[in-house]
Amino acid sequence: MTTPNSKNAERLARVAASLKKRHAAEKRFRFFGVLASLLALSFVAIFFVSILSRGLPAFWQATFNLDVYFDPAIIEVEPRPVPNPGESPADFQQRDYAWQSQVGMVNWNRILENSLIALRPDLEDERRTLRSLFTSGERFALRDRFIENPDLLGQTVRLKLLADANVDVWIRGNIDRDLPDAQQQLSPRVRELADAFFATDALQMNFSTALLVNPDSRSSPASAGLGGAFMGSVYMILVVLFLSVPLAVAAAIYLEEFAPRNAITDLIEVNINNLAAVPSIVFGLLGAAVFINYLKMPLSAPLVGGLVLSLMTLPTVIIATRAALKAVPPSIRQAALGLGASKVQTVFHHVLPLAIPGVLTGAIIGVAQALGETAPLLLIGMSAFVSTIPGGPLEQSAALPVQIYLWQGNELRNFFEGRTAAAIIVLLALMLSMNALAIWLRKRFETRW
C-alpha cells in the first residue's frame, strides 16, 4: 500500500529535480531564437546603413558656380548653316557636321579658365593648373550648350560646372590629407587652389543631377551618370512587360482553367517549376548561344537583354498568376456555368477580373526581378562601356545593375565607391517602390471570400 505512493513521490522528486535543467534548456532555446531573429534583423540594418552612408553623400558633388563669358574673341565660328533649297539631306548634314566640328575646335578650356581668372586675376599665369580643376567633360558640355543655342555668343551666363573627380575626393576628405605629395592624386598647387576656391562661394558641394541624367563616362569621371543605364533598363523592362507578362498570363490561364490532365500538361507543369529554379546565368548562356550566336542579334542591345529576362521571369509570373486564379472560389465558376456561360466566357468575364490584383502583383514582382538581374546580361555583351544614352531598344546600352558592376571595378576607387553606392540606392529605390506598389495593390483590391 505504501509502495505506489513512495514510488510516486520518488518520481515527482525526480521530475522536480530535472525541472530546473529543463527550464534552463527552454530558456537557452528561446535565447537562440531571439538571437537568430535579431541577427537577421541586424543584417538588414547594417546593410542599409552602410549603403546609405556611403551613397547619399555622392549625390552632392564639388561644383563651381561661375559667370561664364561666351567670348566672341575665342569662339570664332560662322553662323550655323541652314538648308539650301534643292540640297540633298546628306549634303546639308555634312555642312552641319563641318560647322559642329568647327565649334568643337574652339578652345573651350580657355573660356573655363577665364571664368576663374575673372575671380582671381593673379592666376593669369597658371592656366594649366586652373584647367585641371574642372572635370574634362565640362568643356564638351559648354560646346553642346553653344551648339544647341548659338545666340549665347557674347553673353555671360551663370553656370554650375563640375569640379574634377580628384578635387571632389580631396575636398570631401576621402583621401588622407597628410599623405606625402608622391601618394596624392593632385599636385600641391591644385590642392591649395581647390581649398582657396572652396573657402569662397566659387566652389561648393552642390546637389548634382549629373549622376542621374548623364551617360557613363571614362575620361570625365565626375560627370559619369546613370542616364544611359537607366534608359537601357527601361527598354528591357518594356520588353518584359509586353512579352513576358501576356505570355505568362495566357499560359497560366490555360494551365489552371483549361488544360486536361494528361502527360503533356504534366510535362509543362514540371517544366515551369524547374525553370523557376534554374540559375539565371544559364539563361544568359541560352541568350549567348541562340540570340547572339545563332540568330546574329546585336551585342549589348536592350532588346536581346529583354528577351533573355522575359524567358527568365516567365515562370515567376506564371506561378503567381496561377495562385491568383486558384484563389477565386469555384462557386463563381459554377454560378457562371450554371447560367449558361461557356468555359471561355466564365474565365474571361468572371474569374480573370476577380484575379486581376494577384496577376498584377505577380507581374510587378517579375518585372522587379528582371530589373535587378545582372549575370545573364554580362553574357550577352551588356558589360561593354557605352558612353551614350540609347535612343532605341536596338542600340548599345548598359543596364542599372550592370552599371553598378562596371563602377565597382573602376580604378578611381575613392571616387567611384560613393558613386557605386549611389547607383545602388537608385536601383533599390526603384525596386522597393515596385514592391511597395505590389503590396499596396494586393491590400487595396484584395477580396476575402
Place this chain on the structure above:
Amino acid sequence: MTNWMLVAVLLGVMAVAYHLGLTRSRVMARAGNARRAAMHSRPGYYGALVALWCGLPAFLVFAVWNIAEPSLIRNAVVTMLSSEAGTMTSQQVGIAMQRIESIASGFGVAGDVTPVEAAAAAEMARLQAIGFYTKIALVMAIVLGGLVFAYRRIKPDFRARNHVEQIVRIAMFLASGVAILTTVGIVLSMVSETLRFFSFVSPLDFFFGTVWDPRFSTTGAAGGGYGILPLLSGTLLVSVVAMTVAVPVGLMTAIFLAEYATPRFRSIAKPVIEVLAGIPTIVYGVFALIVVGPFFSSVGAAIGLEIRATSALTAGFVMGIMLIPFISSLSDDIITQVPRSLRDASMGLGATRSETIRRVVLPAALPGVVGAVLLAASRAIGETMIVVLAAGNSPVLQGNPFEAVSTVTVTIVNQLTGDQDFASPQSLVAFALGLTLFVITLGLNVVALYIVRKYREQYD
C-alpha cells in the same frame, strides 16, 4: 515607316470587319422568325470571327514577308554589283551596300556617286518598290478574301462563338508551350556547344582534371588545363559557408517567429527580413566587397589569422545572408502547417515548449525543412554576382575558406565576356560548365520538390 502605316491600315480594316460582321448578324437576327432562336451566338462573336479571319492570315503573311524581303533584295543587288564591279571582299561589299542603301532611300551620300553605285541603287529602289506594292497587294487580297469568306459564313446556325473560343484556346496553349521551348532551347544549345567543346578536350580531362588554366583564346589550339574539379571545389566551399550561415539563423528565426514571437513582433520582423530576399545579387556583391571583406580581414589581422578580403568566407557569408529569408519563410510556412493537435498533445503531457518543438514539431516538419534547405543549396550553387565580386577568382584546388577561390559560375562569366569567339574551346568550355551547373541544380530541385510534395500529403 510605311510598314507601320500598313499595320495601322490592317488594324483599321479589322475594326471595319468586326463592325460588318456585327451588323450582318444583327440584321439576320431581326429577320429571323420568332419560333426559331434567331442566331447561335451573340453578335460580337460574329464580328470577332470576321475580324480574325481578316487580320490573322494577313498579319502572318506580312511578318514572313518582312523577314524575308530585305535579304532577298540584298542578294539580288549584290549579285548585280559583283557582276559589274568584279569580286570584292565581304567588307567592301558591306561598305558599298551601305552607300547604295542610302542612295536608294533618297537620303543621298556625301561625295560623288559612281555610275555602278547609281545603277545598283536604281535597281535596289526598283526592287524595293516592286516588293512594297506586291506586299500591299498580297496582304490586301488576303484581307479581302478572309473578309468575304467569313462574312458569307454568317448564318443563324453558324457557331461563331465556338470558333472564336477555339482560336483563343489554341493561342493560350501555344503560350504555355513557350516554357517547354525555353527548356528545349537551353538543353539543345548547351548540349550542342558542349559536344563541340568535347571535340577539343576529352570529357575525362574536363570532369577529372585538377588544373584549371585555359590560356588565351588567340592561341587557337586547346592548350592548358580544363579540369573542372578546382571550380567545383570552390563552388562547394562557398556553398558550405553560405549554408552554415543561412541554415541555423534562418531556421531559428522561423522557429522563433512561428512559436514564440508576439503577433506584433512577427508582423514587423517577417516583412523586414523578407526585404533581404528582394535585394539584387549585384548589390550583395558590392556589399561583400566594400563592407564585409574589409571587416573580415581586419578581424583576421586582430586575432592573428590571415584572411583575405575577397575569399570563400566573404562570398559565402554574404550569400548566407541572402539565403536567410529564403530558408526562414519556407520553414515558417512548413512549421505553421504542422497541426495544432500535435503541439497540444505534447504540451498536455508536460513537455516544455522547446521540447515540443524539438521532439514533435521539427520531426513532423523535417521533410519540408530539408526540401527548403536543398532549394537554398541549389540557389547557392547557381549564384553568380556575389562570387564574381567577392570570391577572389583563383581557380586552385584547395580547401581553406580564408583563401580566394573561383566557382563554376564565375568561370562562365570570365570565359564568355569580352570577345566572343564561339569556335574556340576557351569560350565553348562555358557551355560545358553551364550544362554541369544545370544538371546539378536540376537534380537538387527535383529531389527537393519530391520531398516537399511527398510530405505535404501527410496532413491533407
